Amino acid sequence: MSHLDHIPSTPGKFKMDKSSYPYSRVRWHSSLAKLTFWSLVFVGVIFLFFYRSPSSSTNPLPSDPSRRSLRTSWGGSDWEKRVRSSARIRSRNGFSVLVTGAAGFVGTHVSAALKRRGDGVLGLDNFNDYYDPSLKRARQALLERSGVFIVEGDINDVALLKKLFEVVPFTHVMHLAAQAGVRYAMENPSSYVHSNIAGLVSLLEVCKEANPQPAIVWASSSSVYGLNTKVPFSEKDRTDQPASLYAATKKAGEEIAHTYNHIYGLSLTGLRFFTVYGPWGRPDMAYFFFTRDILKGKSIPIFEAASHGTVARDFTYIDDIVKGCLAALDTAEKSTGSGGKKKGPAQLRVFNLGNTSPVPVTDLVSILERLLKAKAKRNIMKLPRNGDVQFTHANISLAQRELGYKPSTDLQTGLKKFVRWYLSYYRVGGKKADA
Numbered sequence: 001m002s003h004l005d006h007i008p009s010t011p012g013k014f015k016m017d018k019s020s021y022p023y024s025r026v027r028w029h030s031s032l033a034k035l036t037f038w039s040l041v042f043v044g045v046i047f048l049f050f051y052r053s054p055s056s057s058t059n060p061l062p063s064d065p066s067r068r069s070l071r072t073s074w075g076g077s078d079w080e081k082r083v084r085s086s087a088r089i090r091s092r093n094g095f096s097v098l099v100t101g102a103a104g105f106v107g108t109h110v111s112a113a114l115k116r117r118g119d120g121v122l123g124l125d126n127f128n129d130y131y132d133p134s135l136k137r138a139r140q141a142l143l144e145r146s147g148v149f150i151v152e153g154d155i156n157d158v159a160l161l162k163k164l165f166e167v168v169p170f171t172h173v174m175h176l177a178a179q180a181g182v183r184y185a186m187e188n189p190s191s192y193v194h195s196n197i198a199g200l201v202s203l204l205e206v207c208k209e210a211n212p213q214p215a216i217v218w219a220s221s222s223s224v225y226g227l228n229t230k231v232p233f234s235e236k237d238r239t240d241q242p243a244s245l246y247a248a249t250k251k252a253g254e255e256i257a258h259t260y261n262h263i264y265g266l267s268l269t270g271l272r273f274f275t276v277y278g279p280w281g282r283p284d285m286a287y288f289f290f291t292r293d294i295l296k297g298k299s300i301p302i303f304e305a306a307s308h309g310t311v312a313r314d315f316t317y318i319d320d321i322v323k324g325c326l327a328a329l330d331t332a333e334k335s336t337g338s339g340g341k342k343k344g345p346a347q348l349r350v351f352n353l354g355n356t357s358p359v360p361v362t363d364l365v366s367i368l369e370r371l372l373k374a375k376a377k378r379n380i381m382k383l384p385r386n387g388d389v390q391f392t393h394a395n396i397s398l399a400q401r402e403l404g405y406k407p408s409t410d411l412q413t414g415l416k417k418f419v420r421w422y423l424s425y426y427r428v429g430g431k432k433a434d435a
């Protein structure tokens with residue numbers, strides 16, 4: 001029996017036993033003292049916990065247990081000055097664009113292109129270690145030289161996002177931060193939910209409250225077509241059969257975009273990218289690590305479908321994708337709401353950005369062999385059941401009509417540029433840094 005058992009749950013109805021009264025008083029007081037003491041200890045422990053916890057710091061960053069990303073400080077007048085200067089518009093009718101995932105492959109190219117034409121650009125990136133962060137740092141250095149500042153932070157950090165909108169009234173957001181990669185979703189599913197769903201919602205929450213609300217263009221994916229067999233894939237085709245969690249989170253993103261457009265009047269354009277490749281690309285993608293492994297003399301796994309079926313992709317060169325992204329920004333209408341209130345219907349779009357010319361993966365390897373002047377050790381294997389689909393093929397007539405999108409780089413030409421970059425970046429044949 002604990003000392004707390006002497007305290008009645010309904011004190012008014014408690015009938016005091018006179019004989020035991022003095023004894024009860026003593027028990028009552030000592031119990032109260034103990035209770036007060038332990039309460040203070042408890043409050044102290046809670047205080048210490050929150051004081052030391054990262055989520056209660058001035059710059060909160062929700063922790064992703066499965067992912068290491070940098071926690072850096074932000075704020076202060078020097079920091080604000082850098083943010084403002086990077087986002088300053090330098091051309092007539094230019095935009096002020098927040099680019100999330102700016103140290104990523106597409107993010108770097110889009111940021112550089114926007115800056116070149118005089119738009120204000122502020123980058124945001126969490127520099128996570130999904131792939132070699134030193135490549136992200138090298139891209140950051142590249143952007144820095146052209147005057148683009150990348151704020152280090154996570155799109156789930158609402159306080160940071162709010163601060164950025166306080167400092168700069170962004171006209172547009174180019175949202176490219178995401179957990180990419182189809183196969184990795186089986187290894188680390190929560191990172192997809194964290195970035196592609198929770199992160200998107202955090203960003204849209206802040207955008208919807210902003211005054212003025214920005215127009216948002218964001219990266220969806222060709223993978224939303226999943227098991228769709230009707231080719232070429234058109235925006236009107238079904239997208240309710242995702243083959244990977246990655247695809248499912250991108251599809252969820254499209255539905256979330258619909259909701260924020262409907263309720264808050266946010267102007268939203270989703271771009272379904274088709275296997276983007278090129279210089280400064282992502283080392284987790286096949287063309288990139290095939291190049292590395294062919295040069296090292298390591299065997300490369302080449303997937304084939306059942307009954308020796310061809311696996312093919314509508315590989316799309318980065319410069320074509322950048323043109324599509326800029327055209328999407330240029331044709332984006334203003335959001336109609338302000339301060340979290342919708343004032344009228346707003347634009348909601350989805351476009352395929354592909355090359356509309358699928359190439360079998362075996363042909364990709366042959367092109368690389370010619371460019372690298374090295375024979376690949378081909379290890380043909382069955383397409384694993386881990387999210388890969390057999391082929392992709394974009395119908396781009398909608399993007400052609402509405403955005404003037406016209407891809408002009410074939411795989412041979414694009415890979416030539418990639419290989420030239422790769423050899424020089426990793427100094428193959430010279431001092432050599434490891435890929």
Ligand SMILES: O=C(O)[C@H]1O[C@H](OP(=O)(O)OP(=O)(O)OC[C@H]2O[C@@H](n3ccc(=O)[nH]c3=O)[C@H](O)[C@@H]2O)[C@H](O)[C@@H](O)[C@@H]1O
Binds near residue numbers: 181224287303361
């Ligand atoms: O278009 C898209 O939406 C997606 O494009 C790529 O996904 P994926 O097309 O699977 O690109 P890779 O991982 O580079 O694979 C390219 C091709 O090589 C094949 N492959 C991949 C890996 C491997 O070891 N062997 C192999 O034959 C794949 O089956 C696929 O056909 C990106 O990784 C995704 O982030 C992006 O959203």
